[in-house]
Amino acid sequence: QVQLVESGGGVVPPGRSLRLSCAASGFTFSSYGMHWVRQAPGKGLEWVSSIWYDGSYKNYVDSVKGRFTISRDNSKNTLYLQLNSLRAEDTAVYYCARDIGRGLPPRGYFDLWGRGTRVTVSS
Amino acid sequence: EIVLTQSPATLSLSPGERATLSCRASQSISTYLAWYQQKPGQAPRLLIFDTSDRATGVPARFSGSGSGTDFTLTISSLEPEDFAVYYCQQRSTWPPLTFGGGTKVEIK
Numbered sequence: 001q002v003q004l005v006e007s008g009g010g011v012v013p014p015g016r017s018l019r020l021s022c023a024a025s026g027f028t029f030s031s032y033g034m035h036w037v038r039q040a041p042g043k044g045l046e047w048v049s050s051i052w053y054d055g056s057y058k059n060y061v062d063s064v065k066g067r068f069t070i071s072r073d074n075s076k077n078t079l080y081l082q083l084n085s086l087r088a089e090d091t092a093v094y095y096c097a098r099d100i101g102r103g104l105p106p107r108g109y110f111d112l113w114g115r116g117t118r119v120t121v122s123s
Numbered sequence: 124e125i126v127l128t129q130s131p132a133t134l135s136l137s138p139g140e141r142a143t144l145s146c147r148a149s150q151s152i153s154t155y156l157a158w159y160q161q162k163p164g165q166a167p168r169l170l171i172f173d174t175s176d177r178a179t180g181v182p183a184r185f186s187g188s189g190s191g192t193d194f195t196l197t198i199s200s201l202e203p204e205d206f207a208v209y210y211c212q213q214r215s216t217w218p219p220l221t222f223g224g225g226t227k228v229e230i231k
Contacts, residue, residue, distance in 0.1 A: 035220075037167075045159075045167060045210055047220040059218040095166055108214030109157045111178060113166035 002026035002112065004096050009117030016086055020117055022079040022096030030054070030074035033099035033106030036081050038092035039116075048094070049081065050106055057105075063089075086121045093118050125149055125213050127223035135231040142198040144209055144226045151191045152215035158187055158196045161225075162207045170209075171196065198228075206230050 008020040022034070036048040049060045049070040058070050069082040079096050094117050097110035126149040136142055146156065154174040159167040169178040171187040174194060184199040198205055211223040 044225045045161075045212075045222040047212075047218075047222070050218070050220070061219045100169070100172060108155075108217055108220050109169065109172045109212070110159075110167070111169045111172075113168070115166055 004098065004112060004114035006094065006096050006114045006117035009094065009119045011120040011122060012086055013123045014087055014121055016121075018083045018086065018119060020081040020083065020094055020096075020119070022081075022114055024077045024079065024098075027098075027112075029072075029077040031102045033101070033104075034072060034079045035097045035099060035106075035110060036070060036079075037095045037097055037110065037113075038090075039095070040089075040092045043092075046092075050099075050108075051079070052104060052106065053102070083119065086119075088121050091119060091121045124219055125152060125216055125221050127211050127213055127221055129209075129211060129223035129226045131226060132224070133227045133229060135229050136201055137231045138201050138203055140201050142196075142201055142205070142228055144196040144198075144228070146189075146194040146196070146211035146223050148192045148194070148213060148215075150216075152213045154190050155213055155215035156187070156189070156194050157212045157214070158185075159210045159212065160205075160207045161210065167210065201228070 005023045035050045051070045067085045071080045098112035099106040100109040100111040101107035128147045130145045158171040161167040175187045
């Protein structure tokens with residue numbers, strides 16, 4: 001079954017850290033670029049970060065640069081997002097998503113999504 | 124950063140009616156635009172990419188058009204399961220990848 005399953009969300013106070021995971025199955029994970037997209041409560045979608053299929057290139061939305069780190073372990077078919085120095089405005093459901101294309105560079109569309117993991121930053 | 128503006132914010136229609144959703148980009152994005160559908164409590168679903176290509180399994184009643192800065196998603200005849208929020212997204216110039224604010228299609 002082709003799917004993505006996120007985990008690692010929770011409630012944390014401002015300034016703390018969290019590590020999100022996204023387990024992929026049913027497809028050749030190592031062939032695809034991957035992304036994180038978030039959605040604040042009652043709001044729209046916001047792209048957060050992307051990583052090339054081999055992990056060689058990463059990029060981030062400005063609001064998380066220097067605080068969040070995307071990574072992947074192709075041997076474990078898992079995508080990660082390390083969230084440091086969390087702020088209230090980082091509160092959202094975080095989705096991992098597969099890029100529509102294989103190889104380099106990612107095409108920048110999301111054709112497979114997980115169900116999301118909720119991150120709440122609150123004291 | 125390319126800003127996408129969707130209109131209207133809410134579209135109230137009845138099943139069987141035609142829905143026309145608009146997405147305008149702050150600068151030309153050629154045809155590098157996608158549309159997603161999101162239902163309450165669910166992840167988004169890719170409908171259309173590169174302006175007019177339907178994703179796998181998407182019914183033919185969904186179609187996309189446009190180029191440059193103005194784009195349209197058309198649902199030819201609304202089915203009950205089509206009532207949802209729709210987002211456009213551009214990949215012309217990134218990072219960042221950007222989304223529009225969404226259009227809610229609700230039952231009239």
